[in-house]
Amino acid sequence: MIPGDGIGQEVVAQGLKVLSAALPQDVKLETRSYDLGARRWHATGETLPDADLESLKNHDAILLGAIGDPSVPSGVLERGLLLKLRFAFDHYVNLRPSKLFPNTPTPLAGRPDIDFVVVREGTEGPYTGNGGSLRTGTPAEVATEVSVNTAYGVERVVRDAYERADARPRKKLTLVHKNNVLVHAGHLWKNIFDRVGQEYPEVTTDYLHVDAATIFFVTQPERFDVIVTDNLFGDILTDLAAAVTGGIGLAASGNINPSGAFPSMFEPVHGSAPDIAGTGKADPTATVLSVALLLQHLGYEAEAARIETSVAQDLAERAGDTPRTTDEIGDALAARVSG
Ligand SMILES: NC(=O)c1ccc[n+]([C@@H]2O[C@H](COP(=O)([O-])OP(=O)(O)OC[C@H]3O[C@@H](n4cnc5c(N)ncnc54)[C@H](O)[C@@H]3O)[C@@H](O)[C@H]2O)c1
Numbered sequence: 001m002i003p004g005d006g007i008g009q010e011v012v013a014q015g016l017k018v019l020s021a022a023l024p025q026d027v028k029l030e031t032r033s034y035d036l037g038a039r040r041w042h043a044t045g046e047t048l049p050d051a052d053l054e055s056l057k058n059h060d061a062i063l064l065g066a067i068g069d070p071s072v073p074s075g076v077l078e079r080g081l082l083l084k085l086r087f088a089f090d091h092y093v094n095l096r097p098s099k100l101f102p103n104t105p106t107p108l109a110g111r112p113d114i115d116f117v118v119v120r121e122g123t124e125g126p127y128t129g130n131g132g133s134l135r136t137g138t139p140a141e142v143a144t145e146v147s148v149n150t151a152y153g154v155e156r157v158v159r160d161a162y163e164r165a166d167a168r169p170r171k172k173l174t175l176v177h178k179n180n181v182l183v184h185a186g187h188l189w190k191n192i193f194d195r196v197g198q199e200y201p202e203v204t205t206d207y208l209h210v211d212a213a214t215i216f217f218v219t220q221p222e223r224f225d226v227i228v229t230d231n232l233f234g235d236i237l238t239d240l241a242a243a244v245t246g247g248i249g250l251a252a253s254g255n256i257n258p259s260g261a262f263p264s265m266f267e268p269v270h271g272s273a274p275d276i277a278g279t280g281k282a283d284p285t286a287t288v289l290s291v292a293l294l295l296q297h298l299g300y301e302a303e304a305a306r307i308e309t310s311v312a313q314d315l316a317e318r319a320g321d322t323p324r325t326t327d328e329i330g331d332a333l334a335a336r337v338s339g
Pocket residue numbers: 007011065066067068069070078082248249250267268269270271272273274275276281282283284286
């Protein structure tokens with residue numbers, strides 16, 4: 001566990017409660033909590049030392065809360081801890097499911113039937129740190145942040161998305177990019193998408209520019225089944241996806257290393273929410289659903305399904321209730337999961 005900063009600490013505690021409640025009696029859960037994030041950085045200047053990185057390799061999976069704190073310069077922990085982990089453990093599939101559970105509030109009229117999954121590339125794009133600044137701090141400053149897209153990196157994530165689409169009832173895959181403007185990267189993605197698609201004749205495909213995709217996320221989200229997209233577009237689209245499916249407090253994610261060479265890491269889509277940290281207002285459901293993804297990844301399908309059902313029931317009964325605290329929601333979910 002890497003609880004991290006702000007509400008990360010609060011929501012991971014609830015995730016652990018539900019995980020313990022979900023596991024079969026004969027499965028012994030061993031956990032270790034890593035002190036990484038703002039506190040550690042202030043105390044030692046470290047973000048993710050090699051010793052911690054090495055040690056993290058020995059676990060079956062990682063549950064992360066959130067990192068980032070107003071007291072630390074922006075980017076230090078995001079790059080030095082979170083992205084360092086995603087890159088070091090080659091989490092090239094950033095899996096972000098979105099589902100509108102019954103009775104959950106949505107700003108969308110007509111309560112569309114939303115059930116899609118975004119397969120966000122996790123190791124390339126504009127996230128690699130390939131950039132710099134010249135004449136920094138002067139009126140003539142120039143800054144670059146170059147998007148890196150390799151045929152190797154694109155093909156492996158596109159293939160993963162086809163596999164996922166092929167395994168779902170609707171078998172539909174949408175590529176989201178911006179190949180009318182980002183022609184170099186965009187054409188690489190589109191060519192690979194079309195070529196790999198020949199191996200999946202049952203999967204229906206579609207292409208959308210990212211700006212148009214944001215329209216359909218709001219006006220016609222039921223059209224989506226599986227979406228594959230680059231690292232930055234996927235980041236933005238999945239906050240929007242959360243907003244139309246009950247809010248950011250419900251959105252789960254998995255940073256998957258499909259080969260199993262390194263542990264996969266599960267975390268809510270949201271951040272450390274400094275504006276509500278310490279108030280008990282954070283919804284731990286996103287973390288609890290991330291625990292379900294973790295269990296699914298490790299082969300505990302039935303346990304994962306039980307968590308999802310418990311969340312659906314909890315959400316269905318929420319309407320009109322006085323708001324519960326982080327802890328109360330965690331307790332309620334753990335109680336439902338243990339039956
Ligand atoms: N994976 C991560 O660790 C991660 C993800 C996103 C942002 N961050 C970091 O978190 C910090 C804050 O970022 P931000 O404010 O842009 O995004 P944020 O996701 O932390 O918060 C955005 C808004 O959503 C609300 N919110 C978030 N999670 C919630 C929950 N579980 N329940 C109820 N409301 C919730 C917040 O109160 C806030 O109003 C920054 O340092 C950022 O870099 C980390």
